[in-house]
Amino acid sequence: MNFHYQRTYQGPVRAVLLDWAGTTMDFGCMAPAVVFMDVFEKEGVPITMEEARAPMGAHKKVHIRKITELDSVRERWIKAHKKAPGDKDVDRMFKNFVPLQEACLSKYSKLIPGTKQVVAALRKKKIKIGTTTGYLKGMTEINKRDAAKQGYKPDSTVCAADVPQGRPYPFMCLQNMINLEVSPVEACVKVDDTVPGVEEGLSAGMWTIGLAISGNEVGLNLADWKKLSKKEQDARRERAYTRMRQCGAHYVIDTIADLMPCIEDIEARLAAGDKP
Ligand SMILES: [Mg+2]
Secondary structure (H helix, E strand, O other), X not given: OOOOOOOOOOOOOOEEEEEOEOOOEOOOOHHHHHHHHHHHHHOOOOOOHHHHHOOOOOOHHHHHHXXXXXXXXXXXXXXXXXXXXXXXXXXXXXHHHHHHHHHHHHHHOOEOOOHHHHHHHHHHOOOEEEEEEOOOHHHHHHHHHHHHHOOOOOOEEEEHHHOOOOOOOOHHHHHHHHHHOOOOHHHEEEEEXXXXXXXXXXXXXXXXXXXXXXXXXXXXXXHHHHHOOXXXXXXXXXXXXXXXXXXXXXXXXXXXXXXXXXXXXXXXXXHOOOOO
């Protein structure tokens, strides 16, 4: 046979899957970072904000393990404890992490500017809203409650504990498709502020959008971001855009407020026969 025939989805975007911290709430993704720092401080091995943020997006227990695997942290741990950090240490720190995180989450649950407007614009286009998060069930419930109070109610929420593996695996995205009864994957768009979160969307075969400014990459709350000079903002923006692009995001934008032009562009590309 001389010809190969292929099926192409040319319909509209049907679902947008949004991350929580750093995407729709908690500008700067501050809540988990400060608690990871607390937990390691209690172990006698203080870590920097940068070390705390390095694995951001993963399941929180995986995140703790990944921090212990950073060369710099490992070295200081061995100095303080006379042995390398192991599974028991990770288990203990995770146990300490959960109540500390739950206790302070509401302090950081303000919606990121533009979230409500963008969700309303998506709903107007009959696009369903799903969510994924590296938070555990109890933490996710706190976020959902705080978001609802501010007028944001997604149609589906899946957390890392609901699926066999969290990010960068695609399972939370795929579970959202089931919950929302939406297909195919080409009709879905994943939005996230972390590298594992972008990888999650790409692993699922979805269009994937990275957020450079509102989340983990810049790592500043809105007030501190606004305090930076234009020159400092540009330098941080450029670094964040490069990181997000290099992990394969189809689009990189500053914050969720800039999402709608991407959705329109994706719909034009789908109509033209393009795939994620
Ligand atoms: Mg996030």
